[in-house]
Amino acid sequence: MTCAEARHFSGRLFARNTTQWSSWAVAGPRRRAYFGGDTGYTAAFSEAGARLGPFDVTVLPVGAYDVAWPDIHMNPEESVRAHRDLRGGLLVPVHWATFNLAFHGWSEPVTRLRAAAETARIPLVVPRPGQRVDLLVPPALDDWWSALG
Known part of the structure; x- marks a missing residue:
């Protein structure tokens, strides 16, 4: 761990x-993961x-952003940029749809992230809360969040 x-x-x-x-970089004998924590770009x-x-995977924050505080939380497009900077494979978003810290809608971060990731051709997994995901065989992207908010 670094x-x-x-x-x-x-x-x-x-x-x-x-x-x-x-943030944390975790390197094993065959795989590497990056956890961005709570960060701005x-x-x-x-x-x-x-x-x-x-x-192989980056776990990056995508929510609770606002133009008034760009240095503390990334917006979804910045998370895609960070993922590319990190030379990431699969992107897993975190830090969204939890606490009401910003003025955007509940599902806006992941909706914007999905569009930005598709444009950049970045593989994306958005697990349901508590869902286990095999990162070597990621599930198809399921738009479960739209029905909730």
């Missing part, structure tokens, strides 16, 4: 930026892709 850079603020109220956030993704990649 701790990699992330871009976010930390703290509450008056105690700001006293801790750091991180950063050039560090290109550096991690060159130094630690390519990755």
Whole structure:
């Protein structure tokens, strides 16, 4: 496991930026995975892709974004860009449809992500909450979220 850079603020109220956030690269004998954590877009993704990649799967945040705070959460198109920077194979979105932190609709992040991933020809898996996914044999993309919100 390699701790990699992330871009976010930390703290509450008056105690700001006293801790750091991180992403993680996990390398096994045959496979590599990248977990972006809670982050805004950063050039560090290109550096991690060159130094630690390519990755068989990237798990990247796609939600809770707003133009007023671009440095702390990626929008879906930035997540696709980060995935390409990381030299990723399969993309699995996280950090969406959980807490109501932003002004976008519940399913907007994954709807936008699907369009951006299709345009970029990036394989995408959007598991239902709690669903187990075999990343070596990913399931077909199932639009389960539209019926929920």
